[in-house]
Amino acid sequence: MANQAHLYNPLTLAYLGDALLDLHIRTHVIMKLQAKPNTLHRASTFYVSAKSQAQTFDALVAQAYFTEEEHDVLMRGRNAKSHTKAKNTDVLTYKKSTALEAVIGYLKLSGEEERLQALLDKIVELCEEREPK
Template sequence: MTLSDTQLRSLSPLALAYIGDAVYELFVRSCYLVPPQRVQAYHRQVVSQVRAEQQAHYLELLRPHLTQAEEEITRRGRNAAPKRRQRAQPADYQQATALEALMGYLYLTDSQRLVEVLSYLPLNEEAP
């Protein structure tokens, strides 16, 4: 999908996070596809990587690799995170929303950069 600059600028950070959530989860799912396992095992591994706490941790790992424009997207995503109670700590939830906004932005603007950024994530390690 190709969006014009005007269309892209009109998207809210939460809209970027909405699409970024799907992009990130699909990426994580694809990382755990091999070796073949039972669906329960896939699910357990993926859930450990898509939790807000883990996403917040991964955003911190990515920060040294982000451009100023990407940092701005994460700032907007963090500030737009809903303030209502979640299962995660509010700070973790804000950081997770920031990561998802970044994933959505890169998916819509630069797929090669998205792949590069995702390559920095240590997804084969156990979640803390």
Template sequence: METYFDIHMTPDQLRAVSSIGLAHVGDAVFELLVRSYLCAEGKATGKGMHRATVAIVCAESQAQRAEKILPLLTEEETGVFRRGRNANVHSVPSHASRAQYAEATALEALLGWLYLSGRKERVSELFGVMMEGEN
């Protein structure tokens, strides 16, 4: 039986997942990390928790956070990020530019790829950099 909380897909299996599929998983990974961060840091409670989460997981914020980690990515991670940025998305939220949405999708694809490959430590490392300076 597969353990989905501790999944480890092979490189061949990962290549078979579309960029949108990686971003789909990465979106959930990022939101779980943000919610965990907010709880652990005591940053928000109740309604404030939802607002704080939304403010961090929105495309504009994700695009800014992606810029913080780009210099730290390996060549392979940069390739996955680029693949995610080039994904063919059909709709862009009205509050984000197409470029911001592409960056957010790229970040989510990278996080999904790292998670599915079992590299949780790397996800945590990059997330820590993304959250540096958060008040």
């Protein structure tokens, strides 16, 4: 399966990436805040909102963070034709968010666990830099 990860539809990769990012963020927020579920939920939405993911996308692209293969998946994810409408955000923000999630899903299906963990940790780091004090 690892060598076939690039064959998956980018929206399928994003579907998996969304779940992985959500789990990573929920775990991070629980460990950081040790609070009640409602507080945890509000905190996690800061990290996983389409707006936050789009800002992370822009920062990582500006830093040339992605490998050539990852960048290809990123662009396929951004350009994918979704049949669902973006909720509470504009189309470009939604596409950037989808692209970031596609790379996460791609890394998981490629078996690149270390690179996946590094990306998830980098996403948290970038979000925390933007977090209101």
